[in-house]
Amino acid sequence: MVRIGLFLGFLLVPVLEIWFLIRVGSVIGGWETVALLIADSVLGAWLVRREGRRAWAALRTAIESGRMPDKELIDGAMIVAGGALLLTPGFLSDVFxxxxxxxxxxxxxRRWLSWFLGRRVRSLAARSPYAPLFDRTAGFGGAGFGGAGFDGVDGVGGTSGAGRGRVVHGEVIDDDKH
Known part of the structure; x- marks a missing residue:
């Protein structure tokens, strides 16, 4: 299914770009369309450079403060991807x-990308042979983390102990030492 989508994407996007360029060229003229594409590229290169520097500074600040730079890394990747889209000639790719x-x-x-990638990862995890490990609906002792001996309280087997069964507090005594 993914291959068909990629095939259609690589087939349809250039056709749509060419069609749109012809439409714009027929309205404003051929040389004006080329001039608009060049101006668009110059503006895009300047913007990529400026936003790339800002993203790099934000990444360095996050790392120096000891914080996980997840937002900054995603922003950097989006700037690179946006720059690649701006390199391709055409107005539709430039919009994206x-x-x-x-x-x-x-x-x-970023929100759209996070939503899309989250859906994709959940779909792949559900089809994985390790899917029972990712099952958050199984109770304690079931097919989820509880069945693997984790209770999800101390950060080892889940995000929280809620809905995972009873937690018994106590002390571990090593009989070998006595």
Whole structure:
């Protein structure tokens, strides 16, 4: 299914780009369309450079403060992807490129990307032979983490102990030492 989607994407996107370029060229003229594409590329290169520097500075700040730079890494990847889209000639790819690069649209693109990748990872995990390990609905002693001997309280087997069964507090005594 993914291969068919990629095939259609690589087939349809250039056709749509060419069709749109012809439509724009027929409205404003051929040389004006080329000039608009060049201006679009120059603006995009300047914007990629500026936002790339900002993302790099934010990444360094996050690392120096000891914080996990997840947002900064995603922003950097989106700037690179947006720059690649701006390199391809055409107005449609430039729209998506600018959407990934501009600082006021990047949070929206980041949310969409996070949603899409989250769905994709859950789908792949569900089809994995290790799917029972990711099952959060199984109770304590079931097919989830509880069945593997984890109770999900101390951060080893899940996110919390809620809904995972009874937690028995106590002390571990090593009989070999006595």
């Amino acid at each position: 490129g600018f959407f990934a690069i501009l600082p006021f649209t990047r949070p929206i693109a």
